Amino acid sequence: MINVIATIKVKPGTTAQFAEIMKKYVPAVRAEDGCIEYTPAVDFDTGLARQIKDENAVTVIEKWESPDALNTHLASPHMAEFKAEAGEFIEDLLLTVVQEA
Numbered sequence: 001m002i003n004v005i006a007t008i009k010v011k012p013g014t015t016a017q018f019a020e021i022m023k024k025y026v027p028a029v030r031a032e033d034g035c036i037e038y039t040p041a042v043d044f045d046t047g048l049a050r051q052i053k054d055e056n057a058v059t060v061i062e063k064w065e066s067p068d069a070l071n072t073h074l075a076s077p078h079m080a081e082f083k084a085e086a087g088e089f090i091e092d093l094l095l096t097v098v099q100e101a
Helices: 015-030 067-074 077-089
Strands: 002-010 035-041 057-064 090-098
Touching: 002 015, 002 067, 015 035, 015 057, 015 077, 057 067, 077 090
Parallel strands: none
Antiparallel strands: 002 057, 002 090, 035 057
């Protein structure tokens, strides 16, 4: 299993609009072979001193059975549709892919 943390930086003031578009695609992603978890999230202020917050970011917490499952996901037709619909809002994408130590 691999874990992916995808941080999607969006244009200022577009987080809610971007998140609404993304929510439409979540069921299709979760139905993919090899998808264990796929959860878009936005920052929540806990008041913790070391917390880093970014109101212009959506973080996607993902778990996949394998790198092949992740690559199949990235090449899926619904991800191409998502990129066409939401791409204008995206400024940057940062990926962290980890496995259990």
